[in-house]
Amino acid sequence: MIGAAESIQLHAKNRDDRNATDRSRSAPERMESSLRINNELRGDPTVRQRQELRQFLQARRAALKPEDVGLRTTGRRRATGLRREEVAAMAGVGLTWYTWLEQGRDIRVSEEMLERVARSLRLSPNDTAYLFLLAGRRPPDHRPPTVKLDPALQSVLEGFTAGPAFLINARVDTLLSNRLADQIYRLNEEEGPFARNMVWRLFMDPLRRQLYADWKEFAVFGVGVLRGNYASRIGDPEFENLIRELRSNSAEFARIWRESSQRGTSSLAPSEVRFRIPGKEILRFASVRLTLPTYPDHLIVFLPALDKATSAAISAMMKGPNE
DSSP states (O other): OHHHHHHHHHHHHHHHHHHHHTTTHHHHHHHHHHHHHHHHHOOOOHHHHHHHHHHHHHHHHHHHHHHGGTTTOOOOOSSOOOHHHHHHHHOOOHHHHHHHHHOOOOOOOOOHHHHHHHHHOOOOOHHHHHHHHHHHOOOOSOOOOOOOOOOOHHHHHOOSSSSSSEETTTBBBBEEEEEHHHHHHHTOOOOOOTBBBBBHHHHHHHHHHHTTTTTHHHHHHHHHHHHHHTTTTTHHHHHHHHHHHHHHEEEEHHHHHHHHHHHHHOOOOEEEEEEEEESEEEEEEEEEEEEETTTTEEEEOOOBBOSHHHHHHHHHHHHHOOO
């Protein structure tokens, strides 16, 4: 046991130790620390939610390298990931506001500003929803708006009998096609979220790889098209998911994607495409890509035969085996 005098001295020493620690902190830090400790002792769920928000944003920022978001670095960086000011600049928000958000402070947060932060941190749809929930906002509906295509477009494609024809969107998903395109590209023979994506099938479908007589050249072209469309859709969940899955599952795609940043995007000028179809010689087509005024994000692609042998093969395919 200790006497009254010793107890007073011990209390004074502990108080001096706390005061020395507090003096090393700024006033806002001392206030935030005090509030956090008091609320955590009470088990306040709001505080726990803000703590989760703080940890989540800090982890996501640390996981991104400057080159991941197109930033150039000079000299040595102490931070392993992005700096707060870099995230704030990319999101178009104030540094103080973002700092307070990351610290989990009780500030006014709009859905628009959270969307900007999510895009800057390259969050997946699930992570974006998680961010909104932690910030006390209703998660956005990330399903892409349905584009209502004119039924006449399918008639146009079916009326083209000189070769395959199809319509693709900005992510290079095949939305419409004629019968020849279905036969040659085997559009309906795969399942999964990317079954009708031309770039995914180009790298991940062995039969599609065999189809192209000049696969390497066309792989570079396909990635260039995707890269060009991606530039205006950075942060779009559908694009991000496709690119992330391709980079994770195909080393070839990951390499060509990296190189495309120096090579640039692909030209949409007409070019020759050669197909290797089982039971037939190599078939030669001209790939003609057209934009549509009413659907500026879409391309309609016609592939007319380039020689008599290809025309004859196409005619036979149109008639079918029993005709």
